[in-house]
Amino acid sequence: MEHTPIVVVANHKGGVGKTTIAVRIAVEMASVGRRVLLIDLDPQGGATLLLHGHALGEGERGTYEALLGEAPLVDVAQSTPYGPDLVGASDLLARAELALAVEMGRENALRRALDEAPANRWDVVILDCPPSLGLLLVNALTAGSHVLVPVMPSLLSLAALRVFNEATTIAQKRLNPRLRMLGYVLNQTDARERALEEARELLRKHGAGDGLIGEVRVDARLRGMDGLKVKDRAGDDLAKLATDIARRIELPQL
Numbered sequence: 496m497e498h499t500p501i502v503v504v505a506n507h508k509g510g511v512g513k514t515t516i517a518v519r520i521a522v523e524m525a526s527v528g529r530r531v532l533l534i535d536l537d538p539q540g541g542a543t544l545l546l547h548g549h550a551l552g553e554g555e556r557g558t559y560e561a562l563l564g565e566a567p568l569v570d571v572a573q574s575t576p577y578g579p580d581l582v583g584a585s586d587l588l589a590r591a592e593l594a595l596a597v598e599m600g601r602e603n604a605l606r607r608a609l610d611e612a613p614a615n616r617w618d619v620v621i622l623d624c625p626p627s628l629g630l631l632l633v634n635a636l637t638a639g640s641h642v643l644v645p646v647m648p649s650l651l652s653l654a655a656l657r658v659f660n661e662a663t664t665i666a667q668k669r670l671n672p673r674l675r676m677l678g679y680v681l682n683q684t685d686a687r688e689r690a691l692e693e694a695r696e697l698l699r700k701h702g703a704g705d706g707l708i709g710e711v712r713v714d715a716r717l718r719g720m721d722g723l724k725v726k727d728r729a730g731d732d733l734a735k736l737a738t739d740i741a742r743r744i745e746l747p748q749l
Contacts, residue, residue: 496609496610496613499609499617500618500744500745501609501641502620503641503643504516504517504621504623505624505632505635505642505659506644506645507627507628508626508646508651510626511626511647514542514623515541516645516680518533518545519737520621520733520737521578522578523736523738524579525577525578525579529746530616531618531619531620532572532579532580532621533579533621534558534605534620535557535581535583536588536605536634537626538586538625539584540583540588543557546577547581550585551584552585555585557582557588558582558584558585559587559590559591560587561605561608562634567608567611568582569612571583591631592629592631602630602634603634603638605634609638619741636662636666636667636674638671641674642663643680643740644678644680646681646682646694647681653694653697653698656702660676677740677744679698679707681710682710682711683713685713708743709732709735711732711733711736
């Protein structure tokens with residue numbers, strides 16, 4: 496899958512809406528005919544819950560087995576009613592970093608799994624990453640081609656970006672020269688908040704990649720599984736964002 500775009504949706508700061516954005520982008524891309532694979536790298540399994548309806552149960556294989564080389568990626572990918580294929584997370588994924596820690600080339604586990612998949616199986620792969628700077632995120636940055644960073648318009652969320660940007664730069668220099676920063680998505684925005692314009696300006700001036708590339712307005716209906724079906728203002732923002740990302744990562748026109 497050397498030429499397949501792999502979008503890493505990540506931020507080591509929790510609570511920024513990373514999983515919701517990853518899932519909704521995947522659903523939007525699939526809705527216009529893209530063949531999309533979403534890999535849930537977060538032991539919390541939020542993307543799996545949204546797309547699969549429940550965490551992987553006993554006998555269901557997913558991200559853990561693919562990372563440890565126990566099953567080919569193509570064998571653990573499942574179709575979902577929302578369009579994207581899913582490699583889901585189970586409770587075992589919480590043990591993956593410990594299991595990988597003793598392996599040679601542990602940062603390349605995900606890249607190896609992706610490289611062994613058929614080259615033309617998917618048009619784009621989206622990685623939903625855990626809120627940490629651990630080995631699962633390192634695997635994502637080593638395998639990915641582009642990084643998308645959801646961020647909240649708050650001081651704490653913005654302040655955390657420096658550390659994340661440094662980690663991405665190190666991964667690019669030492670592990671994955673093809674990795675590129677797409678930019679930031681401001682999530683849960685509310686035009687009534689005075690901090691919003693300050694956040695916009697900061698990301699435009701000092702952000703990595705193309706800086707601020709999108710905003711998603713606040714909408715309580717996104718918080719449940721029904722949010723994948725709802726047509727709302729946040730959904731409109733995410734549809735626009737998915738279209739823009741497809742252009743930026745140079746997906747062929749359908």
